[in-house]
Amino acid sequence: MNFDFSEEQFAFRDSVRQYLDDRWSVAQLRTHLTGDGFDRELWEGVSALGILAMMVPEEHGGLGLGYVDLALILEECGRHLVPGPAVDTIIATDIISRHGTPEQQAALLPAIAEGGLKIAAAVAEIEGGFRPEDTTTIARPSGNGWALSGRKILVPYAESVDQLLVVARFGDDGPLGLVLVDPDWAGITRRHHQLLDPASRAHEVTFSEVELGGDHVLGGQPLETAVARLVDAGAASASLQMTGAAGKVLDLAVEYTGNRVQFGKPIGSFQAIKHRCADMLVLLETSRTAAYHAAWALAHDPAARRKLVSMAKAYCGDAARSICNEGLQLHGGIGFTWELDIHFYLRRAKTLEYSYGDASAHRECVMAATLAEMEAA
Known part of the structure; x- marks a missing residue:
């Protein structure tokens, strides 16, 4: 096969x-x-x-x-x-x-x-953690529709997109669901975030009694399954992007160490450098395996999706951080300068590492899923 x-x-x-x-x-x-x-x-x-x-x-x-x-x-x-x-x-x-x-x-x-x-997802909140269950943005009944209130952070390109896909709770103790809103509507304000990654944009978006019709609720009603898939798809996508950034850093490190000459030879010929590059390659290939498996689960295995996505997000975040740090170190002092490009990959990887949940949050998801499997066995 x-x-x-x-x-x-x-x-x-x-x-x-x-x-x-x-x-x-x-x-x-x-x-x-x-x-x-x-x-x-x-x-x-x-x-x-x-x-x-x-x-x-x-x-x-x-x-x-x-x-x-x-x-x-x-x-x-x-x-x-x-x-x-x-x-x-x-x-x-x-x-x-x-x-x-x-x-x-x-x-x-x-x-x-x-x-x-163009659409951006509005998921994270400053008051909550990484779990959708902690959502405090609320849609309350208002006339024939809903009134949306709350605050989201780290919303990508909120000033450039046409629609926001917002995670909200319907009623004070109701189910979670998704709503589609135009960021230019009355009652919506945006504030630019200063990010570690200067090549990305994100915003804080505040909703103040934003009036919604029933047709703005994705699926016509609150769907917690849609929220769960959004979070899993976002985490898997971040895992794949981190893997791509890490792969580029490894390529840059191999190229640099192959060209940088010290003591009459390329530093890449020294055993210590070879070992460090080999370790980076092992991390990269295992990261790819985890990320690809998460993508497969999104397409074909709903039952195992959450666990496999969380495994990928946790592992790929750790691997990308390690590869980018190591790649920067292999460039020596110049690796820390603004003029060299490698820091952009490190910044992007670090930003993605905390997107849709950090490694600790996803390890908790893996542990919870594993314990549930053991109890069901």
Whole structure:
């Protein structure tokens, strides 16, 4: 049995890599460190490649693919430090395709496939932890709809997107669900966050009695299954992007140590350096295995999805941090300078490490899932 990706999946990955190599270098990224950080030409190019249409069903003008097909592409997004909101839009597409009403799907999915709609997920809150159960943003009944109040943090590109996919609790003690809102609506304010990663953008978004109709609730009613999938898809996507960033750092470290000469030879020929690069490669390959398995679970194994995604997020976060730190060290003193590009990968990996839950939170999920399996056995 062949567990590898298909020739078509690798070919698509190679096309995306070639485009990003040509179009989105770190030099280009440096020109977007100020302003809204959103490159419209890059967005249009990503759309033209079909990346935004991957998760859109064929009946809505998309490619009808799944997370296994998407895994290599998300890894490339991490490798090339692709800015948002492309990845968040892809995640939202999967949620809308699975849980949206027919009317919501007809209105949103064709626009996403054509590159005409950008969506960001609003999940994290300053008052809570990483668990969706800690959500304090509340939608209370108001007339024939709902009034949304609360505050979200670390919302990607909230000033550039067209829609926000917001996790909210319906009623003070009610179920969790998702609502779609326009960030320009009355009652919504945005404040820019200063991030460790200067190439990314995130905002605090405050909702003050924002009026919602029933058609703004994804699926027409609160769906905790949709919230759970959103969190898992976000964590798996972050795992794949961290793996991509770590892979690029390893390539940069191998290239540098192969060219840097000391005592008449490349420092990469010294045994101590070889061992450190070999350790980085082991971490990278095991990280890929975990991330790919999480993507497979999102597509094919709902029962094991949460556990496998949490295993990947915890491991990939630790591995990416270690690889990026080691790669920076192998560059010596110049590795710590602003002029060298390697710190951008470390910053992106650290930012993603805490996106959709850090390693400690996900290890708790793995432990809880394992104990539940033991009790059920």
